[in-house]
Amino acid sequence: MRLYQALAKALRDHGVTTLFGLIGDANLFMVDAYIKEFGGTYVSAANEIGATVMALGYASGSGRLGVATVTHGPATTNTLTPLIEGVKGRLPMLLLCGDTHIEDRENLQDVSQRDLIVATGAGFEPVRSPNTALRDLSIAIHRAFVERRPIALNVPVNFMWADIDYEAVRLRLPQLPGLVARGDELDNAVGIIAGARKPVILAGRGAIHAREALVRLGERIGAPLATTLKGRDLFRGAAFNLGVFGTLSTPLAAEEIIASDCVIAFGAGLNRFTTSQGAFLTGKRVVQVDADPAAIGRNWAADAGVIGDAATVADLICELFDMAEIPAPGTRGRVLERGAEIHPLDFKDISDDQTIDPRKAMTRLDHAIPAERVFVTDTGRFTRYSWTHFSVPDPASFHFTINFGSIGLGVPWAVGASYAAPDRPVLLVTGDGGFMHGGLNEFNTAVRHERDLIVVVINDGGYGAEEVQFRARALGSSTAQIDWPDFAAVAIALGGDGLAVRNEHDLACAAQAIAQRSRPLLIDVKVNPRWNSEGAH
Numbered sequence: 001m002r003l004y005q006a007l008a009k010a011l012r013d014h015g016v017t018t019l020f021g022l023i024g025d026a027n028l029f030m031v032d033a034y035i036k037e038f039g040g041t042y043v044s045a046a047n048e049i050g051a052t053v054m055a056l057g058y059a060s061g062s063g064r065l066g067v068a069t070v071t072h073g074p075a076t077t078n079t080l081t082p083l084i085e086g087v088k089g090r091l092p093m094l095l096l097c098g099d100t101h102i103e104d105r106e107n108l109q110d111v112s113q114r115d116l117i118v119a120t121g122a123g124f125e126p127v128r129s130p131n132t133a134l135r136d137l138s139i140a141i142h143r144a145f146v147e148r149r150p151i152a153l154n155v156p157v158n159f160m161w162a163d164i165d166y167e168a169v170r171l172r173l174p175q176l177p178g179l180v181a182r183g184d185e186l187d188n189a190v191g192i193i194a195g196a197r198k199p200v201i202l203a204g205r206g207a208i209h210a211r212e213a214l215v216r217l218g219e220r221i222g223a224p225l226a227t228t229l230k231g232r233d234l235f236r237g238a239a240f241n242l243g244v245f246g247t248l249s250t251p252l253a254a255e256e257i258i259a260s261d262c263v264i265a266f267g268a269g270l271n272r273f274t275t276s277q278g279a280f281l282t283g284k285r286v287v288q289v290d291a292d293p294a295a296i297g298r299n300w301a302a303d304a305g306v307i308g309d310a311a312t313v314a315d316l317i318c319e320l321f322d323m324a325e326i327p328a329p330g331t332r333g334r335v336l337e338r339g340a341e342i343h344p345l346d347f348k349d350i351s352d353d354q355t356i357d358p359r360k361a362m363t364r365l366d367h368a369i370p371a372e373r374v375f376v377t378d379t380g381r382f383t384r385y386s387w388t389h390f391s392v393p394d395p396a397s398f399h400f401t402i403n404f405g406s407i408g409l410g411v412p413w414a415v416g417a418s419y420a421a422p423d424r425p426v427l428l429v430t431g432d433g434g435f436m437h438g439g440l441n442e443f444n445t446a447v448r449h450e451r452d453l454i455v456v457v458i459n460d461g462g463y464g465a466e467e468v469q470f471r472a473r474a475l476g477s478s479t480a481q482i483d484w485p486d487f488a489a490v491a492i493a494l495g496g497d498g499l500a501v502r503n504e505h506d507l508a509c510a511a512q513a514i515a516q517r518s519r520p521l522l523i524d525v526k527v528n529p530r531w532n533s534e535g536a537h
């Protein structure tokens with residue numbers, strides 16, 4: 001078998017059913033074999049940024065390995081921003097990048113791929129020879145899972161047509177569930193919780209598998225429940241749910257959090273958004289539980305740090321409380337039974353003749369889009385509002401695409417996420433700037449690959465996040481204003497459907513278009529650039 005075929009077969013043998021990519025002379029035969037000889041699903045992105053981001057969206061939605069392939073040189077340099085996003089978001093991803101023929105000194109596309117990739121924080125795994133290639137591939141996949149970051153497997157093009165004997169390489173991944181490090185820190189944690197008056201349980205993305213155990217712990221110790229933004233809606237429907245803990249907390253939740261004296265955090269990084277710049281943890285005892293030892297104490301010096309799986313540690317704390325007959329330290333009486341789940345704050349409707357208030361439009365579109373959805377956002381001024389106006393069925397359906405703060409990743413991310421949840425529509429909320437940055441080209445990819453994608457563009461005619469900064473300094477904001485084309489017409493020209501929303505009547509048409517959609521749909525919500533200038537937030 002030729003190496004390009006063997007790599008394609010090995011991907012299939014490792015369970016890679018979907019490959020995102022863009023071909024060039026260093027990977028084209030491998031992609032062709034993956035599709036035609038080994039029956040894999042191949043998604044041909046319009047840009048390598050898109051291909052790599054799609055693999056991240058897939059990894060984030062499925063918990064499986066996301067795989068993208070690109071050719072050498074400029075194709076590989078195009079992946080750098082998504083690789084950093086994947087490193088910061090801790091997503092297991094494999095980037096199969098071809099590399100220039102080793103003897104081809106003057107090749108236009110030659111560049112030191114190792115130096116570039118290592119600088120992103122991603123791992124670099126060179127294929128050392130055709131004979132080691134399958135082993136090198138399995139090591140790269142193993143590393144992607146264990147190190148929870150993208151790993152680039154670098155395959156020199158001159159190896160691709162080498163003859164090799166195919167032999168499947170077995171992959172053994174460590175299993176972490178059930179892990180608890182017993183010892184002083186666990187005793188310490190139990191002591192701190194037992195001595196609390198008003199504990200609160202906080203669950204982050206690393207604890208979204210532990211809902212039942214955390215609800216039981218909440219009942220046992222008398223603590224209300226809260227999540228980080230990335231863990232949002234984990235406790236939806238549970239009693240004593242405070243919703244989001246952090247800068248997006250409701251006033252009721254913030255009041256309860258501030259009045260508490262102990263926070264027990266599970267799988268939460270305790271970053272400045274969760275801690276509300278430290279204000280939500282200052283003066284409290286903090287117990288941090290995380291399966292990743294490196295997360296303990298990284299952003300906040302907790303009073304006790306327990307290394308372990310969230311569900312197992314929560315159950316163990318209950319058991320230790322029962323064994324020692326410790327009474328529930330907290331009482332949840334003052335917290336509303338109904339909870340204080342994430343919800344939009346009140347606002348003054350500033351719709352006018354030509355534009356609609358985005359908060360009103362988002363509220364209405366939230367009802368029109370099926371509740372069993374996947375929710376992805378791009379980034380900009382609109383983002384935090386979209387987080388509170390659109391619901392998700394559970395935290396795993398919520399995608400966070402801005403660990404590196406880049407605009408423009410939303411559309412390709414949504415395309416990748418749709419392969420992780422093929423039975424559900426994917427809702428992407430983006431700004432007009434983000435859509436033009438990286439969404440336009442991959443919207444057509446969604447069309448070609450028949451994705452069930454609904455793109456809501458909050459269109460303020462420019463870069464709103466910058467517009468507010470000009471305004472805050474009493475400067476004119478014309479530099480932030482851009483005369484974009486008509487997005488609905490563009491969406492139709494790209495093979496999808498599109499419509500603009502300026503008023504109530506248009507909202508009703510949008511609801512109908514959502515119900516009848518048969519191809520990717522773009523809803524261009526025309527908003528006044530000064531929409532959040534009245535000081536509602």
Ligand SMILES: Cc1ncc(C[n+]2csc(CCOP(=O)(O)OP(=O)(O)O)c2C)c(N)n1
Pocket residue numbers: 379380381382383405406407408430431432433434435458460462463464465466
């Ligand atoms: C790659 C990249 N370029 C530039 C920026 C700076 N930036 C942050 S938000 C933003 C505005 C995006 O505009 P839009 O998508 O329309 O959202 P809005 O802020 O108007 O709601 C820009 C340009 C960035 N974060 N990432």
